[in-house]
Amino acid sequence: MTLDVFLQHITNGISLGSLYALIAIGYTMVYGILRLINFAHGDIFMMATYFAFYGVVIFSLPWYFVFVFAIILTGILGIIVEKTAYKTLRDAPKISILISAIGASYLLENLAVVIFGGRPKAFPTPDLFNKVVQVGNISVQRLTFIIPVVTVALLFMLLYLINKTKSGMAMRAVSKDHETARLMGVDVDKTISFTFFIGSMLAAVGGIMWALKFPQIQPLMGVIPGLKCFIAAVIGGIGNVTGAVVGGFILGIGEIMLVALLPSLTGYRDAFAFILLIVILIFKPTGIMGEKISEKV
Amino acid sequence: MMLKIEDLIVSYGGIEALKGVSIEVEEGKIITLVGANGAGKSTTLRSIVGLVKPKSGKIIFEDKNLQNVKTQDLIKMGITLVPEGRRVFPNLSVLENLKLGAFVRKDEANIKSDLEWVYSLFPRLKERTWQLAGTLSGGEQQMLAVGRALMSRPRLMMMDEPSLGLAPLIVKEIFRIIKEVNKKGVTILLIEQNANAALHIADTGYVLETGNIALKGTGKELLSNDDVKKAYLGDSVHL
Ligand SMILES: Nc1ncnc2c1ncn2[C@@H]1O[C@H](COP(=O)(O)OP(=O)(O)OP(=O)(O)O)[C@@H](O)[C@H]1O
Ligand SMILES: [Mg+2]
Numbered sequence: 001m002t003l004d005v006f007l008q009h010i011t012n013g014i015s016l017g018s019l020y021a022l023i024a025i026g027y028t029m030v031y032g033i034l035r036l037i038n039f040a041h042g043d044i045f046m047m048a049t050y051f052a053f054y055g056v057v058i059f060s061l062p063w064y065f066v067f068v069f070a071i072i073l074t075g076i077l078g079i080i081v082e083k084t085a086y087k088t089l090r091d092a093p094k095i096s097i098l099i100s101a102i103g104a105s106y107l108l109e110n111l112a113v114v115i116f117g118g119r120p121k122a123f124p125t126p127d128l129f130n131k132v133v134q135v136g137n138i139s140v141q142r143l144t145f146i147i148p149v150v151t152v153a154l155l156f157m158l159l160y161l162i163n164k165t166k167s168g169m170a171m172r173a174v175s176k177d178h179e180t181a182r183l184m185g186v187d188v189d190k191t192i193s194f195t196f197f198i199g200s201m202l203a204a205v206g207g208i209m210w211a212l213k214f215p216q217i218q219p220l221m222g223v224i225p226g227l228k229c230f231i232a233a234v235i236g237g238i239g240n241v242t243g244a245v246v247g248g249f250i251l252g253i254g255e256i257m258l259v260a261l262l263p264s265l266t267g268y269r270d271a272f273a274f275i276l277l278i279v280i281l282i283f284k285p286t287g288i289m290g291e292k293i294s295e296k297v
Numbered sequence: 298m299m300l301k302i303e304d305l306i307v308s309y310g311g312i313e314a315l316k317g318v319s320i321e322v323e324e325g326k327i328i329t330l331v332g333a334n335g336a337g338k339s340t341t342l343r344s345i346v347g348l349v350k351p352k353s354g355k356i357i358f359e360d361k362n363l364q365n366v367k368t369q370d371l372i373k374m375g376i377t378l379v380p381e382g383r384r385v386f387p388n389l390s391v392l393e394n395l396k397l398g399a400f401v402r403k404d405e406a407n408i409k410s411d412l413e414w415v416y417s418l419f420p421r422l423k424e425r426t427w428q429l430a431g432t433l434s435g436g437e438q439q440m441l442a443v444g445r446a447l448m449s450r451p452r453l454m455m456m457d458e459p460s461l462g463l464a465p466l467i468v469k470e471i472f473r474i475i476k477e478v479n480k481k482g483v484t485i486l487l488i489e490q491n492a493n494a495a496l497h498i499a500d501t502g503y504v505l506e507t508g509n510i511a512l513k514g515t516g517k518e519l520l521s522n523d524d525v526k527k528a529y530l531g532d533s534v535h536l
Contacts, residue, residue, distance in 0.1 A: 166400070173386050173397055179348055180384040185372035185401035185449070 017252025018151035022206030023229035024244035026199030042226015043108035048204035078200025112219035237287030305354035316508040332505035375452035387431025398448030492529035
């Protein structure tokens with residue numbers, strides 16, 4: 001493998017990893033605040049692509065306007081899922097909430113089949129993103145550069161929100177102790193909704209960029225990426241935002257490099273994530289950046 | 298009366314933890330509620346702040362029934378609770394924990410001066426401003442829990458066993474600060490197993506026994522009461 005080819009693969013890996021990272025953040029944020037795996041997250045990601053698709057194709061609005069609108073709409077969808085499937089069960093046993101999460105996932109998938117149709121649709125990619133750029137000897141689609149830049153920018157904004165703002169402080173407090181946060185005057189329900197809003201919007205950004213890169217959308221498109229990104233969140237240390245991003249990159253780059261270096265294993269591409277998960281769970285069950293603060297009682 | 302609890306009954310799945318408790322808290326005073334393990338002390342406080350739903354009875358704060366007030370809205374009414382077991386946020390710094398105490402306040406300038414005041418009460422916290430609360434010692438965590446409560450500028454501060462598990466010197470320190478805070482006009486409802494220390498600083502004391510108020514009196518009266526002496530003030534445990 002020449003250096004150029006290697007670089008080509010790395011760029012692709014980073015780009016795919018960025019998409020995984022954006023989705024993985026949503027899993028980790030929800031887990032952090034509710035100790036719940038939001039199984040509907042992959043389907044929220046799918047819904048975002050349809051919102052964008054219909055905005056562009058049916059209403060033929062300018063893409064940038066549609067994308068912003070679709071992202072906000074997806075954030076609201078996240079809140080709706082939280083209010084209906086999870087909030088109503090806040091005091092129920094964990095297993096009930098887990099089942100409700102799986103139910104919400106199936107509901108969204110089947111709603112999409114009924115409303116949007118089961119046949120794949122071609123996602124319109126504005127030329128702006130498709131242009132091929134020549135850097136040295138490697139040629140890359142412009143989108144391949146845009147994706148990581150957008151991801152990193154969003155990550156820094158998110159870290160600022162979580163670590164430097166009052167809402168972020170409330171989120172961190174709620175993630176440790178709902179009761180005491182309430183005693184401090186924090187509106188726990190609002191804080192949880194806000195978390196779903198942010199996580200779902202990030203999944204929407206990931207979803208739209210995914211659809212630009214792989215321009216075919218269908219109602220079950222969120223299932224495998226959803227599963228892989230959940231794994232990415234676990235690998236990085238679930239509950240930790242930076243960890244989710246690291247996990248996403250490891251998974252994206254690893255997957256591309258596996259196919260590139262060992263083409264005979266191409267069929268095992270999806271299995272890579274699971275094997276990595278098993279390895280991590282054996283050697284570092286808390287994930288790469290999993291937190292271990294000793295709590296005094 | 299600032300806070301009036303009337304005939305409070307609380308049951309956990311059929312077992313009555315409070316069987317008709319009545320307590321009055323007069324503004325500006327230190328009221329203490331002492332009792333053995335499992336007597337229902339924490340249950341009383343948790344009912345006041347709405348973390349436990351009573352079966353019957355009334356909780357009136359300044360002529361307002363607290364029954365339908367949400368926990369998160371109490372702090373705006375001037376009520377705060379230093380919970381049992383400190384419950385500081387381990388993943389937040391000392392400063393952030395204190396800021397969280399002032400979460401609902403908008404008067405930035407006063408928040409700053411209150412922060413200075415809390416730091417002057419607990420110089421140890423000032424030294425550890427940036428440290429994560431989870432890495433503080435037990436005593437420091439208790440100071441932080443008290444400081445955090447003070448940051449809301451409470452009018453009624455309720456405390457659930459602030460001396461639990463602390464060395465005698467730190468206990469003394471905490472009780473000194475409770476008195477100092479009270480002198481500033483903050484009403485205190487103090488729950489303690491350390492009946493001796495609590496009754497010494499209290500204006501009024503209640504003795505809670507398995508869900509019932511067994512005795513009520515001034516701190517002095519209870520300290521010299523024979524039953525109280527036998528049950529709660531005996532020498533330290535001999536082994
Ligand atoms: N969530 C709960 N579910 C069931 N029973 C409970 C619950 N909380 C408290 N109890 C019971 O209610 C009774 C009173 O408990 P409470 O915590 O109020 O006691 P306490 O006076 O604060 O004791 P301690 O000094 O040990 O903290 C106990 O018998 C306890 O087992
Ligand atoms: Mg207790």
